[in-house]
Amino acid sequence: MAGPSFLKRLGPGLVPFVPYLWLAVFFLLPFLIVFKISLSDPAVAQPPYRPVFEWSDIAAFFSGLDLENFATLIDDSLYLDATLSSLRIAAISTALLLLVGFPIAYAMARAPQKHRPLLVALVIMPFWTSFLIRIYAWVAILKPEGLLNQALMGLGLIGDPLNILNTETAVYIGIVYAYLPFMVLPLYASLEKQDHSLIEAALDLGSPPWRAFWTITVPLAMPGIVAGSLLCFIPAVGEFVIPDLLGGSETLMIGKQLWSEFFSNRDWPLASSVAILLLLILVVPIVIYRDVESRQLEGRR
Amino acid sequence: MNRRLSLFNVTSLVLGFAFLYLPILLLMVYSFNASRLVTVWGGFSTQWYSALFRNEPLMEAAWVTLRIALLSASAATILGTLAAIALTRYGRFTGRTLFTGMIYAPMVMPEVITGLSLLLFFVAIGLDRGFWTITLAHTTLTMCFVTVVVQARLLTFDRSLEEAAMDLGAPPLRTFFSVTLPLIAPSIVAGFLLAFTLSLDDLVIASFNTGPGATTLPIRIYSQVRLGLSPEVNAASTILIGIVAVGVLTATLLSKRSLLRSDRTAG
Numbered sequence: 131m132a133g134p135s136f137l138k139r140l141g142p143g144l145v146p147f148v149p150y151l152w153l154a155v156f157f158l159l160p161f162l163i164v165f166k167i168s169l170s171d172p173a174v175a176q177p178p179y180r181p182v183f184e185w186s187d188i189a190a191f192f193s194g195l196d197l198e199n200f201a202t203l204i205d206d207s208l209y210l211d212a213t214l215s216s217l218r219i220a221a222i223s224t225a226l227l228l229l230v231g232f233p234i235a236y237a238m239a240r241a242p243q244k245h246r247p248l249l250v251a252l253v254i255m256p257f258w259t260s261f262l263i264r265i266y267a268w269v270a271i272l273k274p275e276g277l278l279n280q281a282l283m284g285l286g287l288i289g290d291p292l293n294i295l296n297t298e299t300a301v302y303i304g305i306v307y308a309y310l311p312f313m314v315l316p317l318y319a320s321l322e323k324q325d326h327s328l329i330e331a332a333l334d335l336g337s338p339p340w341r342a343f344w345t346i347t348v349p350l351a352m353p354g355i356v357a358g359s360l361l362c363f364i365p366a367v368g369e370f371v372i373p374d375l376l377g378g379s380e381t382l383m384i385g386k387q388l389w390s391e392f393f394s395n396r397d398w399p400l401a402s403s404v405a406i407l408l409l410l411i412l413v414v415p416i417v418i419y420r421d422v423e424s425r426q427l428e429g430r431r
Numbered sequence: 432m433n434r435r436l437s438l439f440n441v442t443s444l445v446l447g448f449a450f451l452y453l454p455i456l457l458l459m460v461y462s463f464n465a466s467r468l469v470t471v472w473g474g475f476s477t478q479w480y481s482a483l484f485r486n487e488p489l490m491e492a493a494w495v496t497l498r499i500a501l502l503s504a505s506a507a508t509i510l511g512t513l514a515a516i517a518l519t520r521y522g523r524f525t526g527r528t529l530f531t532g533m534i535y536a537p538m539v540m541p542e543v544i545t546g547l548s549l550l551l552f553f554v555a556i557g558l559d560r561g562f563w564t565i566t567l568a569h570t571t572l573t574m575c576f577v578t579v580v581v582q583a584r585l586l587t588f589d590r591s592l593e594e595a596a597m598d599l600g601a602p603p604l605r606t607f608f609s610v611t612l613p614l615i616a617p618s619i620v621a622g623f624l625l626a627f628t629l630s631l632d633d634l635v636i637a638s639f640n641t642g643p644g645a646t647t648l649p650i651r652i653y654s655q656v657r658l659g660l661s662p663e664v665n666a667a668s669t670i671l672i673g674i675v676a677v678g679v680l681t682a683t684l685l686s687k688r689s690l691l692r693s694d695r696t697a698g
Contacts, residue, residue, distance in 0.1 A: 145513050145516055145517050145520075145521070146513070146514070146517030146518075146521055146524055146530070148510065148513055149510045149511070149513045149514035149517065149574065149578075150514075150517070150526070150530055152510055152570075152571070152574070153530070153533040153534070153571070153574075154533070156549065156552070156567060156568075156570075156571040157533050157536070157537060157571055158533065159552060160548035160549050160551060160552035161548050163548065163551045163552050163555050164544075164547065164548045164551055167551055230447070230450075233439070233440075233443035233447070234443050234444060234447035236440065236443070237436060237439075237440035237441070237443045237444045237447075238444070240436060240437075240440055241436060241440075241444075249444070251683065252448060252451075253451070255676075255679065256451050256452070256455065258628055258675045258676075258678075258679050259455060259671070259672045259675055260631070260632045260649070260668065260671055260672075261632055261634075262632070262634050262649050262652060262653060262656075263455075263458070263652075263668040263671065263672070264454065264455065266458070266652075266656050266660075266664065266668070267454040267455060267457065267458040267668075268454055269656070269660060270457070270458070270461065270470050270660055271454060271457065273470060273660075275470055276470050277457060277470055280470070307450065307451075307454070310447075310450075310451060311451075314447075360539070361539065364539040364540075364541070365539055365540075365541055365542075367541065368540075368541020368542070368543055368544060369541065370541075370542070370543050370635055371634060371635065371653075375656065375657075385541055385543045388543045388544075388547065389543060392547060392639070393638075398551070401547060402547065402551065405543070405544045405547050405548065408541060408543075408544060409544055412540070412541070416535075416536055416539055416540070417532075419535065419539055420531065420532055420535040420536070423535055424531050424535070
């Protein structure tokens with residue numbers, strides 16, 4: 131950086147201070163509170179947990195904390211099952227997203243230069259329409275008497291309606307549909323920068339097309355693959371709306387579990403420990419994602 | 432380079448975009464369905480639109496949602512722009528790593544965690560849940576998106592313009608308002624629109640932080656959807672999609688025009 135910038139003279143420290151303070155208060159502090167409440171006992175009161183701060187007696191405050199809720203999470207196989215099934219569903223969905231997203235991103239990157247901005251706009255556009263509405267649209271399509279079954283039966287492809295809604299298949303369809311822009315855009319960004327003459331050189335030297343693809347295109351697209359996969363995998367693990375509306379009661383996911391612990395059972399401490407559990411699972415992918423993103427952004431300088 | 436796309440590439444584009452757009456189109460078509468059954472076509476009708484405007488709880492929810500979105504997006508735009516300036520113009524300040532962490536984490540963090548933690552925070556400080564808690568929660572989430580959008584622009588523009596203004600004796604504040612701000616304005620507008628849409632759209636964080644009298648449109652739609660499909664929801668969705676489409680189109684045209692103008696002045 132060339133010399134002290136003018137903004138530094140403008141108000142030293144003040145500019146970063148305001149958003150910093152905001153995030154510390156409204157993002158960091160709430161996590162500490164979740165952590166505290168995850169260690170406390172539920173109470174039949176409003177709010178339904180024991181007081182958070184008892185400054186008068188710090189010893190009593192600490193003795194009131196225990197790992198009871200986390201013991202519940204381990205004892206009750208429901209939470210372990212929900213965690214494993216969330217990780218599985220998110221991993222399979224991410225793999226499906228790569229399979230569906232890569233050909234689209236690749237074709238966009240190969241399209242004539244003048245059409246590319248339009249193609250990018252077309253991928254972003256659905257993201258601007260409501261997530262809830264886009265998932266709701268699939269309910270009408272996947273229902274037993276829904277539009278997909280009507281179409282397939284009308285074409286004579288199937289005799290009896292397929293049961294897709296309220297199964298895990300519906301959840302995969304929902305996640306792939308809702309997260310596709312998040313996969314396609316990072317992939318496109320890394321594929322677009324590639325020099326196609328590398329592929330041509332490989333082909334000229336007698337390499338079969340699939341080999342040129344695996345040894346040149348894919349490794350060069352790695353930053354996009356990593357960013358896109360994390361961008362889809364992390365929120366998918368904690369997804370609530372999609373398993374709730376499309377997955378039915380048989381789909382177990384940890385985000386849904388947290389929601390019902392909180393809203394149906396009104397057990398706030400247990401809901402908090404589920405949140406801490408979810409956070410612990412995701413902290414490593416989140417840190418990797420942050421590194422990849424800030425390195426890419428700073429690398430553009 | 433003007434190569435023709437291979438058949439495989441064209442097919443993947445056509446199938447990909449069909450997959451992205453068909454469900455939304457079907458939803459919109461069935462909002463004009465005369466039948467109450469959402470999946471059976473019973474002729475053209477606009478009855479669900481008039482039913483929608485008579486549905487007072489839904490209209491009330493739309494109004495609450497709009498006010499929350501305007502307020503939180505405005506606050507998020509200011510905070511996010513400041514954060515972007517801090518990240519691009521202040522070099523390495525103390526706690527920068529924590530700062531970037533707090534910017535990137537809310538964007539990927541599952542919404543159930545953010546929603547629950549903010550709620551517990553509001554309860555702990557004794558703030559009544561309702562309109563303001565949702566607004567604060569949305570400001571916190573969306574400012575991170577604004578930061579990333581504005582930061583991308585600040586990183587790519589020509590710093591020598593700022594330095595030239597200062598060398599010619601412009602004070603820092605004046606340089607900021609007459610050089611930097613006009614240059615990053617399109618990205619600030621884009622950030623605001625993004626924040627606004629995210630706030631309009633949010634169900635999970637709003638559900639955790641809502642209180643009496645602060646039912647937002649997504650919360651209302653969600654509770655109706657859980658009871659079963661309703662053509663009124665289709666009509667409401669179609670209107671929302673229409674508004675967003677017009678907004679995005681306007682923003683695209685505006686940014687294209689400002690690009691053309693800056694090209695002309697540069698050339």
